[in-house]
Amino acid sequence: MSSIVLRSRIGSNDCSSKIIYRRVLSSGVVSSSSSSSSNPSKETIIPSQSILSDNPAPPTPPPPAPEASTQVSGRKSWTFLKYGLLATVTGAIGYAGYLSYKCSYEEVEQKAKSLRAAASYTPSEDAAAVEKYRGMLYSAAMTVPAKALESYLDLRKMVEEHVMEFTEPTSDKLLPDLHPQEQHVFTLVLDLNETLLYTDWKRERGWRTFKRPGVDAFLEHMAKFYEIVVYSDQMNMYVDPVCERLDPNHYIRYRLSRGATKYQDGKHYRDLSKLNRDPAKILYVSAHAFESSLQPENCVPIKPYKLETDDTALLDLIPFLEYVARNSPADIRQVLQSYERKDVAKEFLERSKEYQRRMQGQRQQGRFWWR
Template sequence: MVEEHVMEFTEPTSDKLLPDLHPQEQHVFTLVLDLNETLLYTDWKRERGWRTFKRPGVDAFLEHMAKFYEIVVYSDQMNMDLSKLNRDPAKILYVSAHAFESSLQPENCVPIKPYKLETDDTALLDLIPFLEYVARNSPADIRQVLQSYERKDVAKEFLERSKEYQSNE
């Protein structure tokens, strides 16, 4: 009885959280971004209350990625279920500081270092080359690409692979 009442507030009201894509947009990848500790950091102190801080580079990151992706922002979903997005799972990337802990589809996850107010943080900007490469090359299934990174730092690993590829040419 209590569980049913709680589910009314915690479960999505629909199995389709996003509307259908237009037929001409079926090729577009969806970039799902976690809000907390990925794009923002929220802090509470007794003397000043709640404060929210944007991660360095978030504006430039969002502006640039909007040229290539359908962008979806999630906030604090206990169990992120990407299947509810009404999108092809082969075309969804989920960027989060807690990706593997919170997603029911770890094969779609792009982990990023949690943002904790470091002024020299470049993690979002460092992901741009990889995300742009994915968007421009449109792999048939992004999950296979992400699997090749084996939960490593995707931005760093992509940079190393790119350098290695260029030196072999």
């Protein structure tokens, strides 16, 4: 076994010496044949420079073709154009946003008119050729921004009209025209939540609605003197079924829900100017009257209902409302202004007592004079 391994090692050494010898001959370096043949292990060391010089130099890459350079320049120009268009669109959007925030539609339209006038500039016939050329250049330069501003105005008008559908009442006349024989009748606008009823929610039973004490007698009596309207900021899917159960005798003529309110500053306001009624003959009764109406001069505040069993706020308000309906003042807003946002029912009661005291004093003076 050892002899076989030895022979294989000797054979591999012979092969390696033959390969080295052939490489030396092919490199063109002359070495002594006697030394290489007699002692193959002692070969002549070949310098690396000679090997490098003998090998052929690597081929240099050919110069780029004209088409390739054209493609590179085209890509650069397209990149420049792309970023230029992006910057232009971004600037236009930013300027449009600034105009929407800073200027009204009428102000922007005035600027558009000035640009249109500049774009349609025509020099006089007596002007010099240089002036005419300058006028043509100026008119051409103003045409693009004028067209862009006109497009912006059209888009803004469309957006504002679309937004107004959600922020403005559904109609400028929320109620039909009043009958000619009822032109003298006042309109009593009532809120729902915490005014006529109270809605409560508990986990074990869910939502429940409670009528305010005296609401049935209040509606029945006020229907003799007023046109009663319910105006709520709730959805009509809530207002309609609640009013059906609240008013089975239909003393309430009209119901207005959230679609009839004006959405402003994150709140839904009652806009009494859209009721198609004389503002001098509208009274708005609500537990949050001044916070929920755009016309505070027509508001009659009332104590909020919070499930108190001894609540009499609606019944206490009947004498004042009946007095207004019977005496028919020329402008109810002036009457309400005299109360200075106080409790109208309580203040009216105090004024009535003071009036009765004065009248009683005058009667006593009259009796004393006759005696």
